[in-house]
Amino acid sequence: MDKNYDVIVVGGGTSGMMAAIAAAEKGSRVLMIEKNKRFGKKLLMTGGGRCNVTNNRDVDDLIRHIPGNGKFLYSTFSQFNNFDVMAFFEENGVALKEEDHGRMFPVTNKSATIVGALVERMRALNVEFAMNTVVTKLIHDGNQMSGVKTETGDFQAPCVVLTTGGRTYPSTGATGDGYRLAKQVGHHITPLYATESALFSNEAFITDKTLQGISLRDILLTIQNDKGKVVTEHKMDLLFTHFGISGPAALRCSSFVNQLLETQDEVAAILDCFPDLSADELSKKLETALADTKKTVKNALSSFLPERMMTFYLERLGISELPSNQLTDDQKQALVAILKHFTIKVFKTFPIEKSFVTGGGVELTEINPKTMESKKMPGLFFGGELIDINGYTGGFNITAAFCTGHSAGAHAAEIASYFSY
Known part of the structure; x- marks a missing residue:
């Protein structure tokens, strides 16, 4: 040569x-x-x-x-x-x-x-x-x-x-x-x-694998710093895993998460399952679905999200088995809040060696x-x-x-x- x-x-x-x-x-x-x-x-x-x-x-x-x-x-x-x-x-x-x-x-x-x-x-x-x-x-x-x-x-x-x-x-x-x-x-x-990496969480619903395998389409994932300021947000698909969250929305947030973790022990990832609806619009849509007096809340809202995901939210609020027409205004507001603003605490991502970029x-x-x-x-x-x-x-x-x-x-x-x- x-x-x-x-x-x-x-x-x-x-x-x-x-x-x-x-x-x-x-x-x-x-x-x-x-x-x-x-x-x-x-x-x-x-x-x-x-x-x-x-x-x-x-x-x-x-x-x-x-x-x-x-x-x-x-x-x-x-x-x-x-x-x-x-x-x-x-x-x-x-x-x-x-x-x-x-x-x-x-x-x-x-x-x-x-x-x-x-x-x-x-x-x-x-x-x-x-x-x-x-x-x-x-x-x-x-x-x-x-x-x-x-x-x-x-x-x-x-x-x-x-x-x-x-x-x-x-x-x-x-x-x-x-x-x-x-x-x-x-x-x-x-x-x-690490960037373009899955996010790890120690939340009980993650470690218990309650949501493992659930895939959500076109949700909004927002990353906030410890002062509550929005650092980045992405409207894409999300996947719950045995260690945390993955899918395009999580991957796109990961570089910002890692930079925040330089000065914070954990980072708040906020999940909005209905980013195309305002809180008022979602509230009205829920009201219509809950109007059927013959159903429990769980059955009335079964089409809103994957069944395990919706059941998880409703059980977290303690309203899953209530008659759909008996929810109080406070319970309805709490339901809108959890559907549009659910916090997942993230403490790390995969290391560089196992990340995409x-x-x-x-x-x-x-x-x-x-x-x-x-x-x-x-x-x-x-x-x-x-x-x-x-x-x-x-x-x-x-x-x-x-x-x-x-x-x-x-x-x-x-x-x-x-x-x-």
Whole structure:
């Protein structure tokens, strides 16, 4: 294997493969170094093995769904965005389809289709691969990158792109190597925390598994700090588990929960089962359902929520078996309150290693947003989950990874070309 290249990409995941492709398309001789024996191990797991490859939204909406420093990506998205990601796959023989909330999947419903297209494109562009290879050190003279040191030898290049991922799912090879390498050249790593993670609770109804397995559609989950201020809220589906709550609504709240838990012992998650109805509107709807004098409250309201969920609420208020026409005004108000404002105390999320996305990473003020080049070390570029950007599930993290990788690879190739003269 040759030892001299224009661009070296370290990490063959979502961002790295796109970086290698972008650099090679610009005419660079590219080496891709991957510690695993195959590419895209985490990408193969995404979207339940179907690969939610991007999201079909305009850029402003896309950035709103990347709460972890999404505004940093405006420059990146002005060069290569989600629509370019879609075009890339279509041009490379992968038909995509749109599902709910703008999520884009391959028509084959197989993540291997996406990974295969990226690998084939790299091969077509003559990107060279160093598999099962671990980078141990960045080579530089203090003013300019000149290559990388691996366990099997050194490789030279004036530009290096780090796309080693975060710390989620260490089985995929994401064990924090990139943070260590970035620190070697003076970069600061912001505190790491789990995002897109399920929420744990010690509430009795959780530990007793009273609600385990119940799924609620289009509820509103609100996170409040210890002063009662709303920090974030999401209207999506929710699932009760044996340890707490999961599903899209819980996952989207998790990064905010973890940041609050830095200064609080527990966090209030407020569940509104009827977010499309005001308290008055819900009260009137309940009044109509309770007007049947022949039913108990439980039977009169059986269609409002999954049976176990409604029974739980009614038993908590002690009104489950009462005749439906005998509820007092106070009892009715209490019923509206619990349906629209039920508090679940959360004390932790899954650790980073078992979460979908890593929050935190290489400090963004140390990266040029137009080029993804390090401000600390010329010739060093970053992309993907390694940097301090995180989004919601739904194709947003993958989009950020593809696009930052493309920007890093393209600009690394441009810089490397100056060294050819």
